[in-house]
Amino acid sequence: MSEMPFIITIDTEGDDLWARPREISTRNAEYLPRFQSLCERFRFKPVYLTNYEMAMSDVFVEFARDVLARGAGEVGMHLHAWNSPPLVPLTRDDFHYQPYLIEYPDPVMKEKIKIVTHLLEDRFDQTMISHRAGRLGFDARYAAMLLDEGYRVDCSVSPGLDWRGTPGDPNGKGGSDYTAFPDSPYFFSPSDISVPMIGGMLEVPMTIRSSVLSRRAPWVYRIPLLRQIANRLVSPALNHLCPAESNLRGMLRAARAARAEGAVHVEFTLHSSEFMPGGSPTFRNASDIERLYEHLETLFEELSAWCRGMTLKEFYAWFKESPGQAASRSPGDRLSDRTTNQEMARA
Numbered sequence: 001m002s003e004m005p006f007i008i009t010i011d012t013e014g015d016d017l018w019a020r021p022r023e024i025s026t027r028n029a030e031y032l033p034r035f036q037s038l039c040e041r042f043r044f045k046p047v048y049l050t051n052y053e054m055a056m057s058d059v060f061v062e063f064a065r066d067v068l069a070r071g072a073g074e075v076g077m078h079l080h081a082w083n084s085p086p087l088v089p090l091t092r093d094d095f096h097y098q099p100y101l102i103e104y105p106d107p108v109m110k111e112k113i114k115i116v117t118h119l120l121e122d123r124f125d126q127t128m129i130s131h132r133a134g135r136l137g138f139d140a141r142y143a144a145m146l147l148d149e150g151y152r153v154d155c156s157v158s159p160g161l162d163w164r165g166t167p168g169d170p171n172g173k174g175g176s177d178y179t180a181f182p183d184s185p186y187f188f189s190p191s192d193i194s195v196p197m198i199g200g201m202l203e204v205p206m207t208i209r210s211s212v213l214s215r216r217a218p219w220v221y222r223i224p225l226l227r228q229i230a231n232r233l234v235s236p237a238l239n240h241l242c243p244a245e246s247n248l249r250g251m252l253r254a255a256r257a258a259r260a261e262g263a264v265h266v267e268f269t270l271h272s273s274e275f276m277p278g279g280s281p282t283f284r285n286a287s288d289i290e291r292l293y294e295h296l297e298t299l300f301e302e303l304s305a306w307c308r309g310m311t312l313k314e315f316y317a318w319f320k321e322s323p324g325q326a327a328s329r330s331p332g333d334r335l336s337d338r339t340t341n342q343e344m345a346r347a
Contacts (some may be wrong), residue, residue: 002265003306003307003308004258004259004263004264004265004306004307004308005264005265005266005307005308005309005310005315006265006266006267006303006308006309006310007047007155007160007204007265007267007310007311007312007315008026008039008045008046008047008204008268008269008309009046009047009119009155009267009268009269009311009312010032010035010046010047010048010049010266010270010271010272011049011051011132011269011270011271011272012048012049012050012051012060012076012078012260012264012271013029013050013051013053013080013271013272013273014026014028014051014053014054014079014273014277015028015273015276015279016273016279016280016281017080017098018271018280018281020095020096020098021095022095022307024053024083026053026056026059026060026277027277027279028272028273028275028279029054029057029059029060029063029156029217029272029275030059030276031272031275031279032048032060032063032272032275033063034058034265034275034293035275036063036067036072036073036239036299037329038296038297038337039072039300039309040072042101042300042301042303042304042309043157043304043308044300044304044307044309044310045071045072045073045074045310045311045314046067046073046074046078046270046301047073047074047075047076047311047312048064048074048075048076049074049076049077049078049130049131049132049155050075050076050077050120051077051078051080051084051115051134051180052063052079052080052083052084052085052119052259054272055116055119055120055123056119058162061124064124065124065125066134068126069141072298073311074097074130074311074313074314075120075124075126075128076128076129076130076131076132076312077116077117077120077128077130077131077132077151078131078132078133078134078200079101079112079113079116079131079133079134079168080096080098080134081099081100081101081103081104081109081112081134082094082095082097082098083095084111084112084115084116085112085115085116086108086111088104088108088116089171089258090103090169091169091171092105092120092150093127095346097167097168097169097170098135098168099172100133100134100135100137100168100169100172100175100295101113101133101134101142102133102137102138102139102141102142102176103137103168103169103172104281106141109141109145110145113146113149114149117149117150121261122236123270125148126152128149128150129150129151129152129153129155129312129313129316130151130152130153130154130155130311130312130313131146131151131153131155131156132154132155132156132221133154135163135166135168135175136154136156136157136158136161136175136176136178137156137163137175137176138154138156138157138193138241139193140190140191140192140193141190142152142187143190143193143201146159146201147190147200147201149234151201151204152201152202153202153204153312153315154201154202154203154314155203155204155205155206155269155272155315155318156176156202156203156289157181157182157193157203157205157206157311158178158205158206158208158238159178159179159181159182159183159184159206159208160178160179160208160238161178161179161208161238162177162179163175163176163178164176164177176289177210179344180194181194181205182194182196182203182205183205183207183208183209183263184205184263184264184265185202185204185205185264185265185315186202186203186204186255186318187199187200187201187202187203188201188202188203194242202316202319202320204265204267204312204315205267206240206241206242206267206269207240207241207254207255207258207263207265207266207267208238208240208241208254208269209238209239209253209254209257209258221253221272227262231285239251239253239257240254241254241255241258241266241267241268241269242268242269242270242276243274243282243292243295243296244269244271244280244282247295248295248298248299251295251299252298252299252302255299255302255303257267259306265310266303266307268275268299274292275289276289277289278280287321307320
């Protein structure tokens with residue numbers, strides 16, 4: 001069996017943004033070399049999807065420039081609208097509400113994308129082609145603006161998840177709904193970012209797989225008591241290749257399910273601040289971080305047996321030249337019986 005591309009994406013941003021800080025620190029940059037060393041030991045190449053404050057961090061820039069110089073990873077763009085220039089107020093307190101970029105007027109969106117892109121290219125002396133939307137809020141307007149700035153690959157889609165219940169602007173419609181999106185890579189047109197086509201921007205979705213029980217008896221997860229029992233004794237409805245969303249067993253389920261179904265890729269994701277004790281609600285202390293690394297060791301050990309590490313930039317080039325891979329799954333493939341309930345997805 002040929003080796004499956006394994007893409008590691010890290011949303012590289014300030015410390016514990018879940019706490020909605022008014023002054024954003026970037027101490028988590030000091031904790032990234034350990035993770036980078038782990039990846040390199042298994043010949044994996046992280047993609048650091050970098051936002052404004054991390055691009056302004058000299059510690060992170062020095063670290064990432066070394067990674068780039070050695071061909072050991074990639075830097076892409078990640079944009080948090082509420083603290084990326086130009087600062088144009090959208091709500092009465094943008095640092096509290098953390099509005100999505102797609103909630104801003106078009107001219108403001110374009111200027112924020114342009115400024116952060118040029119900042120990254122200046123700081124890293126690299127052309128930016130890879131992107132993930134802040135808070136995963138993505139739409140056709142956003143995609144068209146990215147194409148205008150030279151981006152060619154996006155990884156914002158979290159298939160099976162509906163973020164409309166997660167507000168940004170309190171007067172807005174919430175985040176993006178990805179429940180009907182493909183779970184395998186596809187080119188799309190900005191006219192409809194959910195529909196595969198020939199050419200355009202490449203979408204590389206996160207690896208999220210529904211459990212066997214949720215496919216066979218989705219009603220179980222709609223009843224709170226049964227859902228709790230199923231989550232504890234069987235499996236959550238969705239398994240993520242993400243330590244903040246799934247435990248080690250869930251991550252292995254997601255990866256093995258992708259392999260069993262002949263997926264084109266597997267994609268891991270986490271935030272840079274989640275490698276730092278106290279940098280997130282999930283990993284609060286040194287013990288949590290040590291447990292995280294124990295799980296990553298086990299996960300990466302298994303994946304190294306049947307995967308090969310790629311950056312998003314490398315995957316884009318590979319996918320363009322691999323029509324057999326791209327056509328190996330029908331454009332209409334979707335996760336079966338997906339839930340639109342965010343609580344269920346995170347349980």
